[in-house]
Amino acid sequence: MTLPLRIALIGAGVMGRQHHQHLQNLAEAQLCAIADPGPQAAEFAAQCGVPCFADHLQMLEQVRPEAVIVANPNALHVSTALDCIAAGVPVLLEKPVGVHLDEVRELVAASERSGVPVLVGHHRRHNPLIARARALIEEGALGRLTTVTALWQVQKPDSYYDIAWRREAGAGMLLTNLIHDLDLLRHLCGEVRQVQAITSNGVRGFANEDSAAVLLQFEGGALGSLTGSDAVAAPWSWELDSGENPVYPRQADQPCYLLAGTRGALSIPQLKRWHYNEAGAGWHQPLQQVQEHFATGEALYRQLQHFVQVARGQVQPLVSAADAGRTLALVEAIRQAAESGQACVPEPL
Ligand SMILES: NC(=O)c1ccc[n+]([C@@H]2O[C@H](COP(=O)([O-])OP(=O)(O)OC[C@H]3O[C@@H](n4cnc5c(N)ncnc54)[C@H](O)[C@@H]3O)[C@@H](O)[C@H]2O)c1
CATH class of the missing domain: 3.30.360.10 (Dihydrodipicolinate Reductase; domain 2)
Structure with missing residues (x-):
């Protein structure tokens, strides 16, 4: 029997919490940690029954999740996703993929070089x-x-x-x-x-x-x-x-x-x-x-189902970083x- 995929959430604001709601209904995955420096994060993580970190690098190091959802502010998307790729962890990255094309090019290169997939959250x-x-x-x-x-x-x-x-x-x-x-x-x-x-x-x-x-x-x-x-x-x-x-x-x-x-x-x-x-x-x-x-x-739920398959190497991302880069x-x-x-x-x- 395959165990549920251990997914961490980086950025537990409005969108991160929506992802968490759908995750609760998904048998193939479970939340394993939250990384968010905000004042409400610790209480939310306690409600979810998972450890909370202010720093996502510490979380990656200590929890070693099998996949990560990144839903922090736009300007942090690329740098956070690069950290996850460096740790070998597949990423569901909220849209927009980045705020400048140059940084998106860096992300595309890192994902292709490492083979660590990035799925961008154009959930529609x-x-x-x-x-x-x-x-x-x-x-x-x-x-x-x-x-x-x-x-x-x-x-x-x-x-x-x-x-x-x-x-x-x-x-x-x-x-x-x-x-x-x-x-x-x-x-x-x-x-x-x-x-x-x-x-x-x-x-x-x-x-x-x-x-x-x-x-x-x-x-x-x-x-x-x-x-x-x-x-x-x-x-x-x-x-x-x-x-x-x-x-x-x-x-x-x-x-x-x-x-x-x-x-x-x-x-x-x-x-x-x-x-x-x-x-x-x-x-x-x-x-x-x-x-x-x-x-x-439900599009967000189906996106998560797809992400589990992407993280397990079973399918290619429906929306890759390069694809989302073309929308940017x-x-x-x-x-x-x-x-x-x-x-x-x-x-x-
Ligand atoms: N797909 C969609 O339809 C959709 C809808 C809304 C938002 N979004 C995207 O989701 C992302 C978050 O938007 P939101 O509305 O949830 O914003 P938000 O402000 O509610 O949440 C952002 C969270 O990130 C946290 N954060 C800040 N710095 C951080 C860091 N260094 N590490 C980890 N967490 C950090 C904040 O404390 C906050 O909890 C944005 O990129 C936005 O574009 C997508």
């Missing part, structure tokens, strides 16, 4: 509805993918910005939120050749953007737009529409991504598909609507395009 890719959407596109159900319309329109409560760093340059919704949508767009529609973008801080007036309009040209030829704002009273976003996280009251009938191709169209997350039948195509013909079906399943490169290209007013090409990794 583990949602069964995304897997089904991707399969439909790959099977050619939409024909040649031609246009992509993505929406991320929400209102964060004003109190969200009481925390100072959230108002500062670089910490805006591009890196915090739109990175999720951009990662899914890459996963579904392929790599992005170039972008154009306009960002604005016109509603909130902080140093970082509260709204953005992005144009995307995909390598496969499709053209896309992504409009985002965290300052609008609107129902179109993955958070509100997908029902993935119950803290966001659901708008189940509203789509956040609309994909259209030469043979069909798909709305996400509803997975309604439209196509013409044998009677003929063209705007005078009635479009047929099909409800596509997909298995149920896309965010950087969008920022650069907004600053320069020019079309920009994402840097290779």
Whole structure:
């Protein structure tokens, strides 16, 4: 019988605790330690019945976990993951994979050199509805993918910005939120050749953007737009529409991504598909609507199941550090395009 994989948690804040909740339901793994210098960490570790360390290096040395979940602040992601790799411990690293491409390149090289895998927490890719959407596109159900319309329109409560760093340059919704949508767009529609973008801080007036309009040209030829704002009273976003996280009251009938191709169209997350039948195509013909079906399943839980297999060397990470690095490169290209007013090409990794 295989014993449960001993997993440590580095960073036991909001996200770390969500991982812990799912870990409790996973027979294949168990929490073995927490590393977090914060004031609430010791009490939380005591509740979990595991030792607590202020320093993750000490934890790695003394506990020798078989795998680690890293959910500490963004700027620490790469250095912490490098320490885990040096200790030979596979890592589930929260998104964003890093804050600069150069440090991500270092991480990719270290993971490849050592053979210690890194899975990056773009957990939405583990949602069964995304897997089904991707399969439909790959099977050619939409024909040649031609246009992509993505929406991320929400209102964060004003109190969200009481925390100072959230108002500062670089910490805006591009890196915090739109990175999720951009990662899914890459996963579904392929790599992005170039972008154009306009960002604005016109509603909130902080140093970082509260709204953005992005144009995307995909390598496969499709053209896309992504409009985002965290300052609008609107129902179109993955958070509100997908029902993935119950803290966001659901708008189940509203789509956040609309994909259209030469043979069909798909709305996400509803997975309604439209196509013409044998009677003929063209705007005078009635479009047929099909409800596509997909298995149920919780993305964060499925990500953990996958991570156990990655840590045991049974499968390759669904989202490697290099893959997540390409999503970060896309965010950087969008920022650069907004600053320069020019079309920009994402840097290779
Ligand atoms: N996948 C998602 O949808 C999603 C959602 C929210 C947050 N996140 C990511 O999770 C990470 C954490 O975000 P959060 O919202 O939980 O933040 P948070 O502030 O609630 O938690 C961060 C924790 O890290 C701890 N910490 C600080 N320095 C540390 C160190 N040197 N070693 C270990 N722990 C340290 C803090 O004490 C805190 O407990 C971020 O990278 C964020 O982008 C991902």
